[in-house]
Amino acid sequence: MEVLLVRHAVAVEHGQIHPDEARPLTPEGRARFRRVVRSLGRLGLRVDRCLYSPWTRAVETADLFAPLVDGESVVEPLLARAPGEDLVGSLRGSRVALVGHEPWMSELLALLLFASTDAAERFGFKKGGVARLEGEARPGGMRLLAFFPPGALRKL
């Protein structure tokens, strides 16, 4: 199984919109993430399924990511909280993308790689960043193929 972990793009500042879960992307955040999606497409990265958090900034990021999804996009409330085995256990299909938030995307990355979230802080998952993993959908069952900072992707 191949998994793309995607952190949402740049959203309006914390405190400007209430509730915080409703913060949308900024126009610049949208434009930048469109370029990220274009680059991922050029690299031939596509998925069969996209799971995304119900919070607006993730919904809007998943919407921009939609051209790379061949199948269904599915809203997944587990992406709006700390990751656990329930989320990992729900991963199905051969190529899946997950769109969510920090610190949980780094924690999920650490969980899938090392079966523990202890190393999560080392990753520094940037907004609009993408990690590409491959392996079995279980804690510690995956290996990291690539970790793209958004700036690098936009330059491709």
Place this chain on the structure above:
Amino acid sequence: MRLPALPIPLDPWLEHLRLHLPVAERGDDPEGVHQVRVATRRLDVWLELRGMRVLRDDLAWLRRRNGLVRDLDVQLLARPPGAFVRWLRSRRRAARAALLEAMRERRLEGLLLALSLLGPLDPPRAQEGMTEVVRRLRRLDQALERTPDDLEALHRVRRQLRRLRYAREWVGAKTKVFEELQDTFGAVGVLSVALRLAEAGPATPAMAAHTAKLGSELEAVRQTALARWRDVRRRVMTVR
């Protein structure tokens, strides 16, 4: 068409959905599943006007699970032959079990939360979305004219016409001509579902007669709907 001055929130139909989900879950009033379907269709059009692709898969998932129960309810209310009633009731039990399962899924919780957090639709964006809805209706109308006897082509026009009506409702535009078409096109939809279910139902002489009757009724309403559509289509596609 005059656009609304203020952004358009989806709240009225999200509330409608929230209000009727428990009724659909209880299953003691056929209005529950009907209103859930009506609300999911309108919310889907709002998302389309906003230019969004995500959440529409989730709405479609809920509508599929819910819609089958509604289709079976409509057929049961039409008093079909006895053997068919038993078959429909058994299908309805299975469809209802699938709906109840869907209602317990996290996906529904996520869908309702995500919809409730979305900001309102900007009128200029709604206008762009509306133009696209009309453009698609024109393309489907041209396809129907190329194959006027194709029932599927008529269904595609019927569904897009409904989307245009909902889009106009969202922006507060007139929908009178759409309401006039609703009965004729609605009959095509109901009879098509009835025929599809009857063809899949028990193979008895009574059912064969029932299926044949539905087939001729459908052909009659198809022709009426096509003629009615040709009468009004110019008005529908240019209505302001």
